[in-house]
Amino acid sequence: MSVIFSKKCEYGLQAILYLASKKDKQYFSAKEIASDLKIPKEFVSKILQSLVANGIIGSKKGKNGGFYLAKKPNKIKLIDIVEAIDGLDVFKSCVLGFPNCSSDVPCPVHSEWGKLRNMAYEMLSSQTIDRFVEKTLKKLSKL
Amino acid sequence: MSVIFSKKCEYGLQAILYLASKKDKQYFSAKEIASDLKIPKEFVSKILQSLVANGIIGSKKGKNGGFYLAKKPNKIKLIDIVEAIDGLDVFKSCVLGFPNCSSDVPCPVHSEWGKLRNMAYEMLSSQTIDRFVEKTLKKLSKL
DNA sequence: GCAAAACCAGATAATTTAGTCTGAATTAAA
DNA sequence: TTTAATTCAGACTAAATTATCTGGTTTTGC
Numbered sequence: 001m002s003v004i005f006s007k008k009c010e011y012g013l014q015a016i017l018y019l020a021s022k023k024d025k026q027y028f029s030a031k032e033i034a035s036d037l038k039i040p041k042e043f044v045s046k047i048l049q050s051l052v053a054n055g056i057i058g059s060k061k062g063k064n065g066g067f068y069l070a071k072k073p074n075k076i077k078l079i080d081i082v083e084a085i086d087g088l089d090v091f092k093s094c095v096l097g098f099p100n101c102s103s104d105v106p107c108p109v110h111s112e113w114g115k116l117r118n119m120a121y122e123m124l125s126s127q128t129i130d131r132f133v134e135k136t137l138k139k140l141s142k143l
Numbered sequence: 144m145s146v147i148f149s150k151k152c153e154y155g156l157q158a159i160l161y162l163a164s165k166k167d168k169q170y171f172s173a174k175e176i177a178s179d180l181k182i183p184k185e186f187v188s189k190i191l192q193s194l195v196a197n198g199i200i201g202s203k204k205g206k207n208g209g210f211y212l213a214k215k216p217n218k219i220k221l222i223d224i225v226e227a228i229d230g231l232d233v234f235k236s237c238v239l240g241f242p243n244c245s246s247d248v249p250c251p252v253h254s255e256w257g258k259l260r261n262m263a264y265e266m267l268s269s270q271t272i273d274r275f276v277e278k279t280l281k282k283l284s285k286l
Numbered sequence: 287g288c289a290a291a292a293c294c295a296g297a298t299a300a301t302t303t304a305g306t307c308t309g310a311a312t313t314a315a316a
Numbered sequence: 317t318t319t320a321a322t323t324c325a326g327a328c329t330a331a332a333t334t335a336t337c338t339g340g341t342t343t344t345g346c
């Protein structure tokens with residue numbers, strides 16, 4: 001096995017993109033998010049709760065309540081969601097799992113991997129989710 | 144949590160680089176590999192066994208036995224080890240965990256992520272482990 | 287031949303991640 | 317005011333990963 005992001009993070013990203021791509025209503029319940037994205041309701045529900053705690057989304061309790069983006073889509077970077085859920089350790093720690101990996105005491109593949117890692121970080125930091133609305137709608141229509 | 148490679152794969156890569164960087168003896172036991180790399184002996188032992196099964200390294204049983212590279216270092220690519228242990232799914236499956244992610248039915252970040260993924264694959268496929276011998280020796284001396 | 291050192295195979299245990307369940311609090315609508 | 321739909325908190329279960337243990341087999345050196 002090997003993953004870039006945890007399932008939590010994957011589902012979190014999906015859910016945020018989902019919210020960003022919706023305009024028709026104000027609140028979207030965990031139930032309909034889960035059902036539209038075809039992911040486990042109880043699980044995504046927990047993830048959404050943690051994103052509320054992180055201030056990326058907001059929630060409204062009670063009937064007809066649900067979740068909504070707390071910021072404008074063009075103010076939410078992909079990395080914000082990753083950071084909120086998985087943290088930024090992947091972008092800091094050693095690919096090979098060597099302890100103490102740094103430019104002073106680099107692991108064997110340090111310089112090669114470092115470039116890739118920086119590019120990934122750069123991409124996730126520069127792209128805001130408004131950029132993905134259209135593509136999300138297309139993908140959603142085919143789930 | 145989020146990882147690029149599993150612990151198995153990290154330790155496997157470390158162990159292979161270790162073997163590649165050694166010239167003084169023919170066989171290296173799981174015990175000394177684990178002790179030098181400061182990783183769990185029983186665990187790395189299991190990983191080495193699976194790499195033997197994959198033909199990347201060989202082993203010799205009995206007293207003074209141990210493991211050795213089955214090929215020349217310049218014939219072993221980083222990706223070979225990753226493939227043997229974790230498989231190549233990370234380079235094929237969707238970052239966001241969307242099912243059916245392809246250029247026909249792409250996930251929202253498909254094109255952005257695809258580039259990075261290809262570069263990572265490209266790097267791991269082009270680099271052979273002989274390239275890392277010196278750096279490995281340096282790192283080992285500081286563990 | 288025998289003991290020690292090693293790999294090997296399979297079972298087991300511990301930890302982490304993924305996912306589910308229950309019940310309470312909140313809100314809107316009937 | 318009652319009911320249904322919701323978030324939320326926390327406990328719980330399941331599955332995967334990581335790690336350890338036990339015993340067997342092979343090989344070398346004494």
